[in-house]
Amino acid sequence: KNEVEQSPQNLTAQEGEFITINCSYSVGISALHWLQQHPGGGIVSLFMLSSGKKKHGRLIATINIQEKHSSLHITASHPRDSAVYICAVQTSGSRLTFGEGTQLTVNP
């Protein structure tokens, strides 16, 4: 069993829909990261969380440390949100362990 599990693996939505991607982890962490990988391959850091909730534009990330679970929400989704979303947990020594990613496709 992977230390970081994401669900769903693939997600197709219609433009305007509210989207949720989930991440569960099994190890102790100092922080959790959400990353976005564009179709061209570049990786961008979206959020770094150690507790509670963060919001940036239409993106919201939450974490529940007790339940070892995080969610990434996208409100009013748009085709340009189509990408792979990656959850990664930061453990000791500043190392990251990555989930396998969620492929999101938003259709117009």
Next chain:
Amino acid sequence: NAGVTQTPKFRILKIGQSMTLQCAQDMNHNYMYWYRQDPGMGLKLIYYSVGAGITDKGEVPNGYNVSRSTTEDFPLRLELAAPSQTSVYFCAARGIGDYGYTFGSGTRLTVV
């Protein structure tokens, strides 16, 4: 700001050849990392560095070497390339404190 710059973007190597993947950052970040990404798999840590002169192995270090003589540069050396090293390689950097990671644009390496 350039952030993290990786070169080359693409490379084809023959089995047994060697090469160095370059990574440079202009953010004065202490932490630097090399990851590989295989199709359908999460990124795997190859090597990392917490500062100039200090490097350590990650999950999949075999077949690779690194050095960190300056804060800015963190090259990854492949000796005796093998087909199993066909992958996309990402370099990343992070500062101390509440900073996210900054990734380079990646190097797509094929070993034939």
